[in-house]
Amino acid sequence: xxxxxxxxxxxxxxxxxxxxxxxxxxxxxxxxxxxxxxxxxxxxxxxxxxxxxxxxxxxxxxxxxxxxxxxxxxxxxxxxxxxxxxxxxxxxxxxxxxxxxxxxxxxxxxxxxxxxxxxxxxxxxxxxxxxxxxxxxxxxxxxxxxxxxxxxxxxxxxxxxxxxxxxxxxxxxxxxxxxxxxxxxxxxxxxxxxxxxxxxxxxxxxxxxxxxxxxxxxxxxxxxx
Amino acid sequence: xxxxxxxxxxxxxxxxxxxxxxxxxxxxxxxxxxxxxxxxxxxxxxxxxxxxxxxxxxxxxxxxxxxxxxxxxxxxxxxxxxxxxxxxxxxxxxxxxxxxxxxxxxxxxxxxxxxxxxxxxxxxxxxxxxxxxxxxxxxxxxxxxxxxxxxxxxxxxxxxxxxxxxxxxxxxxxxxxxxxxxxxxxxxxxxxxxxxxxxxxxxxxxxxxxxxxxxxxxxxxxxxx
Amino acid sequence: xxxxxxxxxxxxxxxxxxxxxxxxxxxxxxxxxxxxxxxxxxxxxxxxxxxxxxxxxxxxxxxxxxxxxxxxxxxxxxxxxxxxxxxxxxxxxxxxxxxxxxxxxxxxxxxxxxxxxxxxxxxxxxxxxxxxxxxxxxxxxxxxxxxxxxxxxxxxxxxxxxxxxxxxxxxxxxxxxxxxxxxxxxxxxxxxxxxxxxxxxxxxxxxxxxxxxxxxxxxxxxxxx
Amino acid sequence: xxxxxxxxxxxxxxxxxxxxxxxxxxxxxxxxxxxxxxxxxxxxxxxxxxxxxxxxxxxxxxxxxxxxxxxxxxxxxxxxxxxxxxxxxxxxxxxxxxxxxxxxxxxxxxxxxxxxxxxxxxxxxxxxxxxxxxxxxxxxxxxxxxxxxxxxxxxxxxxxxxxxxxxxxxxxxxxxxxxxxxxxxxxxxxxxxxxxxxxxxxxxxxxxxxxxxxxxxxxxxxxxx
DNA sequence: AATGAATGAGGATTCATTCAT
DNA sequence: AATGAATGAATCCTCATTCAT
Numbered sequence: 001x002x003x004x005x006x007x008x009x010x011x012x013x014x015x016x017x018x019x020x021x022x023x024x025x026x027x028x029x030x031x032x033x034x035x036x037x038x039x040x041x042x043x044x045x046x047x048x049x050x051x052x053x054x055x056x057x058x059x060x061x062x063x064x065x066x067x068x069x070x071x072x073x074x075x076x077x078x079x080x081x082x083x084x085x086x087x088x089x090x091x092x093x094x095x096x097x098x099x100x101x102x103x104x105x106x107x108x109x110x111x112x113x114x115x116x117x118x119x120x121x122x123x124x125x126x127x128x129x130x131x132x133x134x135x136x137x138x139x140x141x142x143x144x145x146x147x148x149x150x151x152x153x154x155x156x157x158x159x160x161x162x163x164x165x166x167x168x169x170x171x172x173x174x175x176x177x178x179x180x181x182x183x184x185x186x187x188x189x190x191x192x193x194x195x196x197x198x199x200x201x202x203x204x205x206x207x208x209x210x211x212x213x214x215x216x217x218x219x220x221x222x223x224x225x
Numbered sequence: 226x227x228x229x230x231x232x233x234x235x236x237x238x239x240x241x242x243x244x245x246x247x248x249x250x251x252x253x254x255x256x257x258x259x260x261x262x263x264x265x266x267x268x269x270x271x272x273x274x275x276x277x278x279x280x281x282x283x284x285x286x287x288x289x290x291x292x293x294x295x296x297x298x299x300x301x302x303x304x305x306x307x308x309x310x311x312x313x314x315x316x317x318x319x320x321x322x323x324x325x326x327x328x329x330x331x332x333x334x335x336x337x338x339x340x341x342x343x344x345x346x347x348x349x350x351x352x353x354x355x356x357x358x359x360x361x362x363x364x365x366x367x368x369x370x371x372x373x374x375x376x377x378x379x380x381x382x383x384x385x386x387x388x389x390x391x392x393x394x395x396x397x398x399x400x401x402x403x404x405x406x407x408x409x410x411x412x413x414x415x416x417x418x419x420x421x422x423x424x425x426x427x428x429x430x431x432x433x434x435x436x437x438x439x440x441x442x443x444x445x446x447x448x449x450x
Numbered sequence: 451x452x453x454x455x456x457x458x459x460x461x462x463x464x465x466x467x468x469x470x471x472x473x474x475x476x477x478x479x480x481x482x483x484x485x486x487x488x489x490x491x492x493x494x495x496x497x498x499x500x501x502x503x504x505x506x507x508x509x510x511x512x513x514x515x516x517x518x519x520x521x522x523x524x525x526x527x528x529x530x531x532x533x534x535x536x537x538x539x540x541x542x543x544x545x546x547x548x549x550x551x552x553x554x555x556x557x558x559x560x561x562x563x564x565x566x567x568x569x570x571x572x573x574x575x576x577x578x579x580x581x582x583x584x585x586x587x588x589x590x591x592x593x594x595x596x597x598x599x600x601x602x603x604x605x606x607x608x609x610x611x612x613x614x615x616x617x618x619x620x621x622x623x624x625x626x627x628x629x630x631x632x633x634x635x636x637x638x639x640x641x642x643x644x645x646x647x648x649x650x651x652x653x654x655x656x657x658x659x660x661x662x663x664x665x666x667x668x669x670x671x672x673x674x675x
Numbered sequence: 676x677x678x679x680x681x682x683x684x685x686x687x688x689x690x691x692x693x694x695x696x697x698x699x700x701x702x703x704x705x706x707x708x709x710x711x712x713x714x715x716x717x718x719x720x721x722x723x724x725x726x727x728x729x730x731x732x733x734x735x736x737x738x739x740x741x742x743x744x745x746x747x748x749x750x751x752x753x754x755x756x757x758x759x760x761x762x763x764x765x766x767x768x769x770x771x772x773x774x775x776x777x778x779x780x781x782x783x784x785x786x787x788x789x790x791x792x793x794x795x796x797x798x799x800x801x802x803x804x805x806x807x808x809x810x811x812x813x814x815x816x817x818x819x820x821x822x823x824x825x826x827x828x829x830x831x832x833x834x835x836x837x838x839x840x841x842x843x844x845x846x847x848x849x850x851x852x853x854x855x856x857x858x859x860x861x862x863x864x865x866x867x868x869x870x871x872x873x874x875x876x877x878x879x880x881x882x883x884x885x886x887x888x889x890x891x892x893x894x895x896x897x898x899x900x
Numbered sequence: 901a902a903t904g905a906a907t908g909a910g911g912a913t914t915c916a917t918t919c920a921t
Numbered sequence: 922a923a924t925g926a927a928t929g930a931a932t933c934c935t936c937a938t939t940c941a942t
Contacts, residue, residue, distance in 0.1 A: 006923085021346040024249035028916060038924050043917060045923095118398060119344035121246040126401075154410040158422050161402055162391040166430075169390025170383075173343060177386055185379040197383050200433040205391075208429035211421045231905080253933065263907050268934055270905090456902085471796040474699035478937060488903050493938060495902095568848060569794035571696040576851075604860040608872050611852055612841045616880075619840025620833075623793060627836055635829040647833050650883040655841075658879035661871045681926080702911065713928050718913060720926090 007045050009035040015056045019112035023053055023120055054128045057117065060110050061129065064100045065136045071096055072139060086147040090202060093140065094195055107191055108174060115172025148206065155210065163202050170194065232270050234260040240281045244337035248278055248345055279353045282342065285335050286354065289325045290361045296321050297364060311372040315427060318365065319420050332416055333399060340397025373431065380435060388427050395419065457495050459485040465506045469562035473503055473570050504578045507567065510560050511579065514550045515586045521546055522589060536597040537653060543590065544645055557641055558624060565622025598656065605660065613652050620644065682720050684710040690731045694787035698728055698795055729803045732792065735785050736804065739775045740811045746771055747814060761822040765877060768815065769870050782866055783849060790847025823881065830885060838877050845869065 013035035017026040028049060032039045046052040071092050075084055101110040117125055141160065148156055170177065171194070181187045189197075238260035242251040253274055257264045271277040296317050300309055326335040342350055366385065373381055395402065396419070406412045414422075463485035467476040478499060482489045496502040521542050525534055551560040567575055591610065598606060620627065621644070631637045639647075688710035692701040703724060707714045721727040746767050750759055776785040792800055816835065823831055845852065846869070856862045864872075 022247075022249065022344075024247065025346045027914075029914080039916095040918085040924060040926095049916065115344055118394070119247075119340055121250045154406060154412050155422070157406060157410065158395075158402075158419070159426060161395055161398075162423070162426055165391045165394025166387045167390070169343070169394050170387055173386075173390075177383075181379060181382060185382065187379050194383070196436045197380070198387070200436050201384060201387055201430045204429045204433035205426045208425040211425050252931075254931080264933095265907065265909095265935080266905090269907090274933065472697075472699065472794075474697065475796045477935075479935080489937095490903060490905095490939085499937065565794055568844070569697075569790055571700045604856060604862050605872070607856060607860065608845075608852075608869070609876060611845055611848075612873070612876055615841045615844025616837045617840070619793070619844050620836055623836075627833075631829060631832060635832065637829050644833075646886045647830070648837070650886050651834060651837055651880045654879045654883035655876045658875040661875050703913090704910080714912095715914080715928060715930095716926090719928090724912065 006037055006041055009037055010042060010045065010052070011056060011059060014052055015059075015106070015109050015113065018053070018056060018116065019109040022116055023049075023122055023125075028052075050122075050124050053122065053125055057113065057125065057129060058132070060101055060113070061133050064096060065133050067100055068093070068096045068136050068140070072136075072143065075143075083146055084143055086144065086206060087203060089140070089143055089147055090199070094199075098191070098195065108171075111168070111171035111174065115168045118168060151206075152210075159206055159208075163205055166202065166205075167198065170198070231262055231266055234262055235267055235270065235277070236281060236284055239277055240284075240331070240334050240338065243278070243281060243341065244334040247341055248274075248347055248350075253277075275347075275349050278347065278350055282338065282350065282354060283357070285326055285338070286358050289321060290358050292325055293318070293321045293361050293365070297361075297368065300368075308371055309368055311369065311431060312428060314365070314368055314372055315424070319424075323416065323420065333396075336393070336396035336399060340393045343393060376431075377435075384431055384433075388430055391427065391430075392423065395423070456487055456491055459487055460492060460495065460502070461506060461509055464502055465509075465556070465559050465563065468503070468506060468566065469559040472566060473499075473572055473575075478502075500572075500574050503572065503575055507563065507575070507579060508582070510551055510563070511583050514546060515583050517550055518543070518546045518586050518590070522586075522593065525593075533596055534593055536594065536656060539590070539593055539597055540649070540652060544649075548641070548645065558621075561618070561621035561624065565618045568618060601656075602660075609656055609658075613655060616652065616655075617648065620648070681712055681716055684712055685717060685720065685727070686731060686734060689727055690734075690781070690784050690788065693728070693731060693791065694784045697791060698724075698797055698800075703727075725797075725799050728797065728800055732788065732800065732804060733807070735776055735788070736808050739771060740808050742775055743768070743771045743811050743815070747811075747818065750818075758821055759818055761819065761881060762878060764815070764818055764822055765874070769874075773866070773870065783846075786843070786846035786849060790843045793843060826881075827885070834881055834883075838880055841877065841880075842873060845873070 010031060014026070014031045017030055017034065020026075028042050029039060031037075031052075032041060038044075042049065042052055046055055075088065075092060098107065101107045116122075117129060141156075144160065145153070145156060151159070171191070174191070174194070178189055181189055235256060239251070239256045242255055242259065245251075253267050254264060256277075257267060267274070267277055271280055300313065300317060323332065326332045341347075342354060369385065370378070370381060376384070396416070399416070399419075403414055406414055460481060464476070464481045467480055467484065470476075478492050479489060481487075481502075482491060488494075492499065492502055496505055525538065525542060548557065551557045566572075567579060591606075594610065595603070595606060601609070621641070624641070624644075628639055631639055685706060689701070689706045692705055692709065695701075703717050704714060706727075707717060717724070717727055721730055750763065750767060773782065776782045791797075792804060819835065820828070820831060826834070846866070849866070849869070853864055856864055
């Protein structure tokens, strides 16, 4: 367990610091000194900073990917030939997202990391995530497709990303928003509160009427219906 | 034009590089060498890298803030005592957001920058933006409040941020998403297309039913209604 | 008087900053910004930082040199062929040193500058002072020689420097020492108090018995006498 | 010996350059290039330039402080209840000051450094020295107090600093003064010669008559007696 | 007489990485 | 399996000085 100890300490420290400051702003010195580990240990155990970043994600995404596959297996087994409703799909994903990091008590960190993965200039990371975990996402999207037969493919693609933005933006900036909500409205929101709030919004967004086509005269506001 | 030239070249180069790589990943050397300007010029004209980052934002947000105030003035003048509908408010904001940077042909850059402002570890930047431009946003939020009288204040707060996430996430990751959309669905989306697509989604999200309260028995799924 | 104004402001500011921080630690930017003068003004009016340092000293040493020459003229006229007592010479120097900068209310600054001139690595400055003001000092030393006929030349040379050290060290570190004296002994000493204290010490030091010669057997401690 | 080698080379080089030019005027590049050591080595081994400066002093003052404590222990053991004469105290200090750096063949450097510590704008250094070595000095002052019962406390405070100035000023400017003494009087003085010369002067200064009080009528020149 | 702009050299410090042990 | 030492490259920033106006 000697190796495991050092490796774990590095990962534990790295994920917190990355989540707090971002990747470029967190130096290996920051990590190793806070983890009380030798400076060379990161390169020794992981090979490079990039590999460390990927390892941090893998520690979340590997179990997530596995559980989500299992959950979808179960869902499909239960529904057989029947279509799985959108709400159930979303609920399943939410549950899995909440379950996995909850075991490590660091949902917030995971969310921040996800946000960073999209916004920080780490091409290697996006590539890595896509290669390693692309298929679960693809499987999920296909099920969503079956659940929303009325939605053109392109429209569904965009709406899923709209919602991804909603979720990642909100959850990754959670601390700041929570502070404001507390100060302004006296609300102490938990992540579960937030998921509760997100549910109707996401469903409504996915079910929103189609946009007017560009060529169409704009005198009828599509959202007015 | 001597000063204007150097200063402008620095700003033009900086905003592009910042948008491409982020702040920490862009060095002053990167900027000055690409702008073919002396390395010390940034510190001479702006004082520090932080101040340069703020100046890059100011060049967008100053005119935006001004135009948006004007647009809201006009809206309020036109509606008098009457309530301004939510759709009109959103439309006005969208128009202003699209107009201002369009004049500089760099809407995409502006969107990336906005996204970075939220996700990158630049506390000073968030503080700066809040101090300089907080009041336009506050004014807008107040008008949204009047336009959505049925929405509890806290709920409106969260939904606005949900939508902010949607917009910023989508527009700041635009290039990557556009590539995928093109490859998968043969769609060449312009930003205006995207705004058209966003409209019904945002409206539906704001009008979504209220979430079930926590104390309520959870056997009724709120989104099932 | 336009030029005079800028030049004076620069000199006034420079002498204070030099006295506070030393020469290398004071940048032209420090000086010009505090003096609210253009950065290029120093080089324009003085040619270089070195020349500014010299000018700062000249503003004190020119009048000092002149007054001291006059005072010595007067002394010699009064004593004619008679020897001028050491005490009178010292008193005359003290008076001149106190008089000149007192007119500019900056005795303390002058003393700090003198101390710096000796300790800071400004070869050009020592050379400049020696060239410009060496002759007054030489004249004074010659009178001291006549007043202390029993003292070997080399011994006198060293004792004069011992005393120079006493005076410059004390007066240039005055602020710190004054603070301690105040805290520990409840004394608020003025520079005039200090001079009063210095007088008997300097006189006793100059009149101290000659040291034992090196060749002499060391069983008699010279200071025991 | 790998570490010791680099660290020692840095310290050896730094103390010489600091003594020659002062702290601000000596860059880390100066030091590392002359010591043929990597530029980053200073920050690696010492952390910062400030810490290097302190380390340079510590290498002298640590053994000095230790030896001086021992010497005073021995003195007090020998004299028991009896008072230790001022001459013996001064002699002891002189001996210790001469002994310690002599082992490193760099008395001159040590003296220059001591002078710089007082005159250069390195607040951190004065603070460091005071914190680390204040107690030896305090102990010495207390013994001086017992050896000069006739001297008011404040007067003793000032006279000790007068003499400190004499010694530091002379010894830290030694090279220049030695050159002059050689040229003018054909004297090659060693440091031991200088100490021999300092002895009677310092003793006489400490035993000088008290100054006239301020309130006293000034028609009697106090030093005329 | 004076100044805003600009510059090249150099400042201390931090970086991720390598290597001998 | 692990580490202390070391390094070359790069970081941001400040410097005194110059120059066109």
